Amino acid sequence: MPNLEHPAYPAADLLQLESLVPCRESQVSMLLSIFGERQQFSFPSIFIYGHTSSGKTYVMQTLLTTLQLPHVFVNCVEYFTSRLLLEEILTQLQSCSPGTEQTSPVHCDTLNDFVRLFKQALASQELQDQTLYIVLDRAEQLREMEANILPAFLRLQELTDRNVTVVLLSEIVWELFRPNTGCFEPFTMYFPDYSIGHLQKILSQNHPPEYSADFYAAYINILLGVFYMVCRDLKELRHLAVLNFAKYCEPVVRGEANERDTRKLWKNIEPHLKKAMQTVYLREISSSQWERLQHDGGEPGQLKGLSAHTHVELPYYSKFLLIAAYLASYNPVRTDKRFFLKHHGKIRKTNFMKKHEKTSNHLLGPKPFPLDRLLAILYSIVDNRVAPTANIFSQITSLVTLQLLSMVGQSDQLDGPRYKCTVSLDFIRAIAR
Amino acid sequence: MSKRKSKENSEESAECISQVQKIFRERFCHNCAAGKLFGMKQQYSHLLELLKRTTVHGESNSALIIGPRGSGKSALLNHVLKDLREMNQVRENLLEVHLNGNCQFLMKNPFLSGLLQTNDKVALKEITRQLQLENVVGDKVFGSFAENLAFLLEALRRGNRTSSCPILFVLDEFDLFVHHKNQTLLYNLFDISQSAQTPVTVIGLTCRQDILELLEKRVKSRFSHRQIYLMNSFDFKEYLKIFKKQLSLPAEFPDEAFAQKWNNNVQHLSEDKAVQDVLQNLFQHTKDLRSLHLLLMLAVSTVTVHHPLLTAADLQEASRQRSSDSRANIVHGLSVLEICLIIAMKHLNEVYDGEPFNFQMVYNEFQKFIQRKAHSMYNFEKPVVMKAFEHLLQLELVQPLERPSVRAQREYLLLKLLLDSRQIMDALQVYPNCPTDVKQWAASSLSWL
Numbered sequence: 100m101p102n103l104e105h106p107a108y109p110a111a112d113l114l115q116l117e118s119l120v121p122c123r124e125s126q127v128s129m130l131l132s133i134f135g136e137r138q139q140f141s142f143p144s145i146f147i148y149g150h151t152s153s154g155k156t157y158v159m160q161t162l163l164t165t166l167q168l169p170h171v172f173v174n175c176v177e178y179f180t181s182r183l184l185l186e187e188i189l190t191q192l193q194s195c196s197p198g199t200e201q202t203s204p205v206h207c208d209t210l211n212d213f214v215r216l217f218k219q220a221l222a223s224q225e226l227q228d229q230t231l232y233i234v235l236d237r238a239e240q241l242r243e244m245e246a247n248i249l250p251a252f253l254r255l256q257e258l259t260d261r262n263v264t265v266v267l268l269s270e271i272v273w274e275l276f277r278p279n280t281g282c283f284e285p286f287t288m289y290f291p292d293y294s295i296g297h298l299q300k301i302l303s304q305n306h307p308p309e310y311s312a313d314f315y316a317a318y319i320n321i322l323l324g325v326f327y328m329v330c331r332d333l334k335e336l337r338h339l340a341v342l343n344f345a346k347y348c349e350p351v352v353r354g355e356a357n358e359r360d361t362r363k364l365w366k367n368i369e370p371h372l373k374k375a376m377q378t379v380y381l382r383e384i385s386s387s388q389w390e391r392l393q394h395d396g397g398e399p400g401q402l403k404g405l406s407a408h409t410h411v412e413l414p415y416y417s418k419f420l421l422i423a424a425y426l427a428s429y430n431p432v433r434t435d436k437r438f439f440l441k442h443h444g445k446i447r448k449t450n451f452m453k454k455h456e457k458t459s460n461h462l463l464g465p466k467p468f469p470l471d472r473l474l475a476i477l478y479s480i481v482d483n484r485v486a487p488t489a490n491i492f493s494q495i496t497s498l499v500t501l502q503l504l505s506m507v508g509q510s511d512q513l514d515g516p517r518y519k520c521t522v523s524l525d526f527i528r529a530i531a532r
Numbered sequence: 533m534s535k536r537k538s539k540e541n542s543e544e545s546a547e548c549i550s551q552v553q554k555i556f557r558e559r560f561c562h563n564c565a566a567g568k569l570f571g572m573k574q575q576y577s578h579l580l581e582l583l584k585r586t587t588v589h590g591e592s593n594s595a596l597i598i599g600p601r602g603s604g605k606s607a608l609l610n611h612v613l614k615d616l617r618e619m620n621q622v623r624e625n626l627l628e629v630h631l632n633g634n635c636q637f638l639m640k641n642p643f644l645s646g647l648l649q650t651n652d653k654v655a656l657k658e659i660t661r662q663l664q665l666e667n668v669v670g671d672k673v674f675g676s677f678a679e680n681l682a683f684l685l686e687a688l689r690r691g692n693r694t695s696s697c698p699i700l701f702v703l704d705e706f707d708l709f710v711h712h713k714n715q716t717l718l719y720n721l722f723d724i725s726q727s728a729q730t731p732v733t734v735i736g737l738t739c740r741q742d743i744l745e746l747l748e749k750r751v752k753s754r755f756s757h758r759q760i761y762l763m764n765s766f767d768f769k770e771y772l773k774i775f776k777k778q779l780s781l782p783a784e785f786p787d788e789a790f791a792q793k794w795n796n797n798v799q800h801l802s803e804d805k806a807v808q809d810v811l812q813n814l815f816q817h818t819k820d821l822r823s824l825h826l827l828l829m830l831a832v833s834t835v836t837v838h839h840p841l842l843t844a845a846d847l848q849e850a851s852r853q854r855s856s857d858s859r860a861n862i863v864h865g866l867s868v869l870e871i872c873l874i875i876a877m878k879h880l881n882e883v884y885d886g887e888p889f890n891f892q893m894v895y896n897e898f899q900k901f902i903q904r905k906a907h908s909m910y911n912f913e914k915p916v917v918m919k920a921f922e923h924l925l926q927l928e929l930v931q932p933l934e935r936p937s938v939r940a941q942r943e944y945l946l947l948k949l950l951l952d953s954r955q956i957m958d959a960l961q962v963y964p965n966c967p968t969d970v971k972q973w974a975a976s977s978l979s980w981l
Contacts, residue, residue: 106546106837132833142829148858150865150927196942211654212636247634247708256562257606258632272858278708280739281601286826289856292865294964328868328909329916381915462893464944498705505972521941 107136108166111481116165123158126290137229142286143256146273149290152333155268156236169195170232175240180530181248185213190221210251214259221261231263238267250282302340314358318347325372342386346371346393417494418530423476425527428465428520439479467507467517513530546837549786560829570774571766572608579612586698587626590731594755597737599762602822605737627699629662631655633708652717698731698833706736710746722754771815776802797841806844810851865957869920875974877949878956888933888946891921901973908967
């Protein structure tokens with residue numbers, strides 16, 4: 100029974116639309132009731148927000164193409180300056196109604212020209228007063244363009260005096276968009292996130308035909324059980340589902356278990372999914388590498404992810420320099436005396452230190468230190484005598500180039516250069532072995 | 533027979549409902565000049581008088597219409613202009629030039645020198661185009677900025693009072709024109725209105741109350757300091773009357789029986805307590821009629837053949853839709869790990885009195901929770917937690933204090949949370965399938981452990 104009904108649009112189209120947008124019927128029916136009939140006016144601007152992959156772009160595109168409403172669809176990340184954006188809208192407008200001749204390139208420098216050219220283009224199309232929809236995807240990029248673009252688009256119906264509605268799609272809430280002196284407030288609409296039931300329903304839809312729907316649904320259940328706590332993004336989950344299904348089916352293919360043996364299947368797939376969370380989910384390794392790994396059945400530990408490549412083999416003194424830099428960054432100056440001298444006294448805790456004990460240096464990040472301190476610590480941790488040759492200094496510079504150290508302040512400071520260590524404790528531990 | 537009759541009735545109703553929708557959509561969404569004005573009698577007569585003096589007697593004038601967003605400035609002006617055109621006393625046509633501050637804004641073109649391109653050049657081109665002066669060939673306008681301005685002034689100055697058309701300049705978003713370089717356009721326009729023979733009236737519309745302070749001294753002295761304020765100065769009783777009037781069908785509606793039914797229903801609604809509560813809620817939030825139109829439009833869009841008359845429930849639903857908290861909606865869709873990170877940030881804010889934090893501190897707090905209290909949360913690796921944190925950054929629920937530079941490490945970037953603790957607690961109440969230990973952690977910090 101069709102849920103979507105509207106007098107202006109044929110029932111067959113609406114039925115097809117409904118089959119294409121599962122779990123989004125209420126949003127589509129709200130949009131239909133706002134759009135009204137083809138010639139009727141609608142809100143001058145509509146702002147739709149919702150999480151990543153909650154279906155905003157997909158639903159809008161499907162709705163506009165299935166019902167064949169005249170529309171222009173532009174992604175603001177692709178057309179990131181105002182000129183590109185305006186020219187693209189005008190170009191798409193030329194090919195909006197069917198049966199037009201070749202599109203000629205449009206030049207549009209200012210919003211003023213855009214309003215004029217828009218009115219001309221609209222007159223030359225045989226739209227017969229139907230509402231034209233301009234959909235701007237990733238609308239948060241509009242804030243980065245000139246300050247007049249966003250308010251102008253919100254009022255486009257008034258500025259051009261034509262039947263046009265601008266739809267903005269974004270993940271960010273409207274309060275972060277509003278300009279300082281206010282603007283024409285659009286109608287804000289929320290696309291709710293999919294619940295776990297919805298996710299299961301949508302993911303189970305694209306099961307491969309060789310296996311039954313129940314088998315795939317059980318697999319999706321297991322997948323969601325592992326990943327749902329971390330990520331609710333439909334696209335990510337779909338990607339993971341496609342990648343790991345072959346491994347899940349392995350016991351069935353090899354004949355060790357049949358489709359209903361859920362325990363065996365679970366035991367087979369569970370460590371695999373946990374491994375996936377550390378690698379493919381984080382994009383440490385690519386999906387083709389992952390598939391090859393599954394195919395070969397090799398040890399997961401053998402494969403080097405992206406972050407493993409940041410570990411560089413360093414020469415002998417560079418390692419000591421880096422360790423010295425880490426100590427200099429994370430230990431306060433007063434403890435140097437205690438750690439690095441042979442005969443140290445006791446350190447008395449003053450009131451100042453008692454108050455600030457809570458914020459450990461590990462939480463606040465590395466502190467800058469002067470070059471002399473680095474060399475002093477270096478001399479004390481290296482066993483044999485180190486001569487301050489140019490070799491040592493050039494190694495310090497190469498560490499800066501590798502971005503393992505970073506220079507703080509200008510390079511022409513009179514007191515001498517100051518550095519900061521930018522690597523983590525795990526890295527240092529790995530080097531120190 | 534009765535089936536056919538009811539079918540006829542419903543067919544008739546479909547056409548009728550479509551008409552109803554058309555009327556209301558034009559009234560609420562299109563903002564045409566045929567709309568009624570409410571509470572502006574004095575301002576209307578003032579403005580009409582001003583414009584009559586320009587067109588009939590040839591006086592030059594300038595005025596500013598000031599009022600908050602949605603208070604009806606453009607509507608007032610359009611109304612006055614429409615009435616003026618219908619009056620017989622207007623000898624010849626009034627030349628109108630409409631400029632909008634948003635449009636007269638020059639995009640930064642990297643290939644042209646900044647000295648040559650000013651925003652006023654765009655405005656000047658538009659003026660010459662709208663006045664259709666001689667050097668306009670088709671749509672192209674020649675000449676540099678200085679030539680254009682000189683030509684325009686010459687053409688205007690050549691006329692004298694008896695034989696030239698009065699010109700009306702309407703500057704929408706007037707506060708954006710004051711940001712142009714040297715305020716050249718404004719200076720010249722006001723200058724002409726003070727001194728030239730051609731009768732020129734400059735009307736500016738703006739939402740900024742302090743607009744006069746933004747004008748340069750020489751511009752301000754040429755301005756007549758005539759200001760018309762639109763302050764939405766009606767009270768709730770008048771607001772109810774406006775609601776009734778806006779929702780009533782006009783007398784010219786083709787289906788009289790239906791119009792009668794509809795108007796009776798509206799009368800009934802305006803006396804209903806629930807509807808009055810909804811309107812009172814809106815009125816206390818914002819008085820301008822634009823928000824009322826949005827609410828009514830939402831309610832009217834639910835009118836169909838099966839549901840031909842509005843009910844109080846429709847208005848309540850529209851009001852609920854309009855005023856839902858957008859940040860709470862976003863928090864509703866986060867994963868459990870991300871919620872835990874937000875709760876960790878909330879605790880950090882409480883302990884450190886709102887000082888900015890970084891990812892390392894949040895991760896530390898999260899670890900404390902995992903190690904001591906959590907049974908339902910698995911101890912995720914640091915990169916996985918980092919990815920969840922970056923998702924929160926992308927949604928702009930957390931904002932960095934300064935732009936992140938390439939040199940600084942991502943974990944130590946200082947941030948602040950854009951939610952307050954009450955919003956978080958409210959959002960947690962409605963969060964689906966929230967593990968109980970997470971909820972308990974949110975309610976109490978772990979400092980006593």
